[in-house]
Amino acid sequence: MEMIRCEGMVKIYKTDDVEVVALQGLNLNVRQGEMMAIIGNSGSGKSTLLNILGGLDRPSAGQAHVGKWNLLKMTKEQLIAYKRETVGFIWQNNARNLIPYLTALQNVELPMLIQGKVDRAFAKQLLSAVGLEHRMGSRLTQLSGGEQQRVAIAIALAGRPQLLLADEPTGSVDSATGEQIFEIFRRLNAEMGVTIVIVTHDLSVADRVDRVVAIRDGLTSTEWIRREGGETGSLAGVVHGVGEAGEMESAGAAIAQAAVGFGSRHEQYVVIDHIGRLQIPKEYLESMNVGGKAVLSFDGRRVTIGPSEEQREEEGEGV
Ligand SMILES: Nc1ncnc2c1ncn2[C@@H]1O[C@H](COP(=O)(O)OP(=O)(O)OP(=O)(O)O)[C@@H](O)[C@H]1O
Numbered sequence: 001m002e003m004i005r006c007e008g009m010v011k012i013y014k015t016d017d018v019e020v021v022a023l024q025g026l027n028l029n030v031r032q033g034e035m036m037a038i039i040g041n042s043g044s045g046k047s048t049l050l051n052i053l054g055g056l057d058r059p060s061a062g063q064a065h066v067g068k069w070n071l072l073k074m075t076k077e078q079l080i081a082y083k084r085e086t087v088g089f090i091w092q093n094n095a096r097n098l099i100p101y102l103t104a105l106q107n108v109e110l111p112m113l114i115q116g117k118v119d120r121a122f123a124k125q126l127l128s129a130v131g132l133e134h135r136m137g138s139r140l141t142q143l144s145g146g147e148q149q150r151v152a153i154a155i156a157l158a159g160r161p162q163l164l165l166a167d168e169p170t171g172s173v174d175s176a177t178g179e180q181i182f183e184i185f186r187r188l189n190a191e192m193g194v195t196i197v198i199v200t201h202d203l204s205v206a207d208r209v210d211r212v213v214a215i216r217d218g219l220t221s222t223e224w225i226r227r228e229g230g231e232t233g234s235l236a237g238v239v240h241g242v243g244e245a246g247e248m249e250s251a252g253a254a255i256a257q258a259a260v261g262f263g264s265r266h267e268q269y270v271v272i273d274h275i276g277r278l279q280i281p282k283e284y285l286e287s288m289n290v291g292g293k294a295v296l297s298f299d300g301r302r303v304t305i306g307p308s309e310e311q312r313e314e315e316g317e318g319v
Pocket residue numbers: 013014015020021022040041042043044045046047048049201
């Protein structure tokens with residue numbers, strides 16, 4: 001079952017006389033219980049997407065559903081209920097969301113208190129789940145950055161969300177702590193069935209999740225699916241808008257230049273939307289010397305894109 005369904009999602013930021021199209025018809029489907037990552041350069045639209053999924057911002061157009069909720073049509077009251085019941089949010093710098101003079105346990109209980117129902121046993125269970133059972137009574141100021149980040153994960157789970165959104169969750173911690181945080185994500189995912197979406201520009205996350213989707217210019221452009229390991233089978237059929245024709249012949253080349261560490265462990269796909277649009281990596285276009293127009297041919301199994309005769313002649317003359 002799908003947890004997230006975004007189709008043709010558009011987000012336009014309007015400021016006085018400038019309009020920024022941050023998402024320009026983005027498609028994204030995430031299966032319930034999946035743990036996946038969204039990567040992309042600065043400004044590609046990752047945070048915009050996450051803010052929309054987290055109910056902090058609304059899309060301008062298109063379709064966006066999370067569980068039973070329609071993100072475009074929710075009333076203010078529904079949005080509050082959605083944020084409380086369905087999603088949990090983790091930011092890179094969580095210190096701003098934690099109360100320094102309260103203990104770890106009090107910090108986890110605070111959102112419960114605000115909602116009128118403190119469940120101490122559950123708060124303790126969450127802190128144990130993130131490996132802080134022996135630090136529950138410590139004030140936040142007595143905890144390391146990594147430990148504070150783990151308290152933040154426990155807080156994000158206090159409302160028993162079905163979906164956990166993490167924006168650069170390991171951005172401000174050392175690599176050992178980062179590893180620990182991913183271990184916690186994996187356990188929450190496996191044991192509690194929480195769907196996890198991680199936004200990052202760190203390409204090494206690819207090794208730690210089942211699927212990586214790349215965003216470029218506000219569109220999902222490429223995706224990698226883990227090839228080996230037990231989970232691969234269960235991922236079959238999850239990918240939306242990706243067919244055989246989308247499988248890239250020269251995936252190896254793109255992987256090599258796109259990602260250290262993706263190696264042979266991931267299968268790369270290009271994302272094709274419902275009306276057949278796809279993004280071709282800039283390097284491919286440059287090395288083919290194709291721009292503006294190209295020749296498309298289909299041999300019954302594969303689609304090939306190449307320069308027109310005119311362009312080939314031009315190239316030939318140049319040599
Ligand atoms: N509130 C806003 N008002 C106007 N433009 C915005 C606003 N928020 C984001 N943008 C613009 O939208 C585009 C996408 O921004 P977004 O923050 O989603 O990118 P990102 O991929 O998360 O980048 P980063 O990795 O740097 O956080 C950028 O061009 C950005 O300048």
